[in-house]
Amino acid sequence: MIYFDNAATTMLKPPSVAQAVAAAINEFGGAGRGVHEASLASGMAIYNARAAIAHLLGAPDPKHVCFALNVTEALNCAIAGLLHAGDHAITTAASHNSVLRPLYRKVDEEGVQLDVLPVAPDASIDYAAFEALFRPNTKAVVATHASNLTGDVYDIARMAAIAHDHGALFVLDAAQTAGSVPTNMVELGVDVLCFTGHKSLFGPQGTGGLCLGEGVDLPAFKEGGSGTHSYDRRHPDFYPEHLEAGTLNGHGIAGLAAGVAFIEGVGVEAIHRHTLALSDRFETGVRDLPGVRIYGGHADVDRTGIVALNIGDVDSGAVSDLLNAEYGICTRAGAHCAPLMHKALGTEGPGAVRFSFGYLNTEEEVDEGIRAIAEIVAEVA
Numbered sequence: 572m573i574y575f576d577n578a579a580t581t582m583l584k585p586p587s588v589a590q591a592v593a594a595a596i597n598e599f600g601g602a603g604r605g606v607h608e609a610s611l612a613s614g615m616a617i618y619n620a621r622a623a624i625a626h627l628l629g630a631p632d633p634k635h636v637c638f639a640l641n642v643t644e645a646l647n648c649a650i651a652g653l654l655h656a657g658d659h660a661i662t663t664a665a666s667h668n669s670v671l672r673p674l675y676r677k678v679d680e681e682g683v684q685l686d687v688l689p690v691a692p693d694a695s696i697d698y699a700a701f702e703a704l705f706r707p708n709t710k711a712v713v714a715t716h717a718s719n720l721t722g723d724v725y726d727i728a729r730m731a732a733i734a735h736d737h738g739a740l741f742v743l744d745a746a747q748t749a750g751s752v753p754t755n756m757v758e759l760g761v762d763v764l765c766f767t768g769h770k771s772l773f774g775p776q777g778t779g780g781l782c783l784g785e786g787v788d789l790p791a792f793k794e795g796g797s798g799t800h801s802y803d804r805r806h807p808d809f810y811p812e813h814l815e816a817g818t819l820n821g822h823g824i825a826g827l828a829a830g831v832a833f834i835e836g837v838g839v840e841a842i843h844r845h846t847l848a849l850s851d852r853f854e855t856g857v858r859d860l861p862g863v864r865i866y867g868g869h870a871d872v873d874r875t876g877i878v879a880l881n882i883g884d885v886d887s888g889a890v891s892d893l894l895n896a897e898y899g900i901c902t903r904a905g906a907h908c909a910p911l912m913h914k915a916l917g918t919e920g921p922g923a924v925r926f927s928f929g930y931l932n933t934e935e936e937v938d939e940g941i942r943a944i945a946e947i948v949a950e951v952a
Contacts, residue, residue, distance in 0.1 A: 573900045573936045577770065578719055578747060578877055578927030582901075584773045584830065585931075591829035592775060595822040602821050604798050613821040620828035621811065627831055627839070628745070628764060629755030630782035637814035638780040638824060642746040642767035643669040644792075645781040648814060649742050649763045650674060650713060652789035656681045658710035661701070661739075664690040664911035665718045665725065670744055671911065674713065684708070690915040694721045694867025698729055705737040712739055716754065717747040720909045720916075720925065721867025722850065722877030724752060731760030740787065746770060747875050750831070751846060751930070753839050762787050768823065771842075771929065773830030775823040781814070789814065842930045846876030849928040849937050854878050856941035860948045866916050866923060876928035882944070885951055887922035894924075898943040902926050 574582050595616065600609030602617050617638070625633040639645040650673040654660055660677070662670055664687055677683035686704045690696055712734045717724040731741040740762040748754050749764075751771035756764040761784065768778030783789070794806040795816035807813055834842060850868070857863050862883035868874055882890055891904035905922040906913055913919045926940060 573898070573939055575926045575928060575932065575936075575940060576901045576903050577929035577932070578875075578925060579903055580769045580776065581771060581773055581929050581931075583929060583931040585833040587829040587833060588773055588775070588826045592822055592826040595825035599821045599825070601818050602798070604818070616825045616828065617819060617821055620824045620831070623828055623831045623835070624766070624780070625782065627835065628749060628766065628782055629757045629759075630764065631757055631785050632783075634810050635783040635787075636780060637783070637811045638778070638819055639814075640777055640820075641769070641779040642744065642765050643779075645765035645767075645779055646670055646713070646742070646744060647673045648789065648792040649765060649781055650677065651792060653711050653740060653742070653763075654681075654683050656683065657708060659684040659686070659706045659708045660710060661686050661688065661704050661712045661714075663688040663696055663701075663714050663725070664915050665694070665696070665715050665720075665723070665909070666713070666911065667715060667719055667744065667746065668908040668910070669746070670713050670715065687911065690912060692916060693869070694718060694723045694912075694916065695870060696725060698726065698733070701730060702733045702737075705733075705739065709734075709737055709739045711742055713742040713744070715744040715747070717752065717873075717875045718867065718877075718909070718912060719747050720877070720907050720912045720923065721879050722747075722875040722927075723867045723870035724748065724873035724875060725870065726872045727759045727761065731762075735760060747877075750834050750839065750842070752843055752873060752875060756782055756784060763789075768827040768830070772827060773833055774827030777820050778823040778827045783810070791816065793817075837930070845930050846928050847874060849932055849934065850874065850876045850878050850926075852934060853926060853928070853937045853940055856938070857944045860945055862948060862951070863944065866918065878926045879923040880926070880944075881918065881921055881923055882948055882951060884921070887918075887924045890924045890947060893947060894943055898939070900940055900943055
């Protein structure tokens with residue numbers, strides 16, 4: 572099997588990740604639920620994971636790195652806490668449903684006002700048009716760092732600066748970039764950075780969280796056990812417990828920490844160079860084949876390891892199924908939870924076949940992908 576679906580989940584992980592999870596399952600008790608060795612071991616591992624993520628992503632305070640199930644829960648937490656009736660928010664058509672649906676819910680249920688910045692057919696955005704959307708009551712911008720469909724990386728530093736000039740906060744969906752594209756939330760001017768563990772951080776599914784910038788405070792998203800202040804009527808108001816009700820996924824977080832350690836050892840820049848080399852190699856090999864159309868991937872800022880394509884009028888699902896059945900190549904077809912992006916690119920009907928390359932993929936695998944597309948093109952021509 573050749574795995575080119577890293578934008579959904581990195582199935583190929585460093586061996587240290589599985590080893591860390593296995594060790595944690597056999598050694599961890601509940602973090603913060605006792606003073607015995609098993610509980611302390613879990614608590615220390617989670618603390619170390621916070622510190623490692625803060626260092627990797629440029630978060631100013633490890634205590635404000637709060638764990639969640641994934642980036643979806645983290646984004647829901649941020650959007651639910653920041654936006655209320657009378658507020659105005661801005662997002663872009665490049666956003667994933669993890670951003671769009673929580674925002675739509677705020678619109679439908681609380682009357683929050685929302686503007687969506689269009690994306691051009693080449694997947695670019697107009698930053699002057701972005702600034703024109705701000706209103707006196709604009710509370711927050713919630714935007715993706717990179718499209719999960721085309722891999723285009725957007726100029727977040729520029730967007731965050733514009734938001735701050737208008738008195739708004741900037742919330743970043745870093746699902747596609749944390750661990751694979753150099754990302755420092757302070758340097759970018761991000762107020763809340765939401766990340767997921769199971770993509771380019773090499774962690775297990777069920778891990779993720781949000782990093783809060785200086786001066787940003789959110790209400791508790793859920794309440795329950797905290798292991799401390801058990802006689803208080805409400806959940807603690809200090810971080811990170813304030814956003815972490817219930818027993819954390821210590822086993823998964825141990826694996827996530829191992830993934831982050833691997834990234835730090837290799838270097839984010841080296842990982843980024845490798846994935847870009849793979850995507851460039853693949854695109855070069857297929858872009859001139861008859862009927863092949865590639866979408867986006869050439870933003871003026873940067874790119875992730877994604878190449879999205881279609882072959883003539885063939886449905887993307889049929890191509891992806893053929894790649895799997897005949898060549899053992901895993902890709903993702905369809906809408907990719909990015910409906911507005913597909914509308915912008917004109918792929919709302921057929922969807923697109925997404926090849927997403929990771930650090931543990933090889934040039935030889937990419938060449939097999941090129942060969943497969945060439946043979947499919949020859950069959951359908």
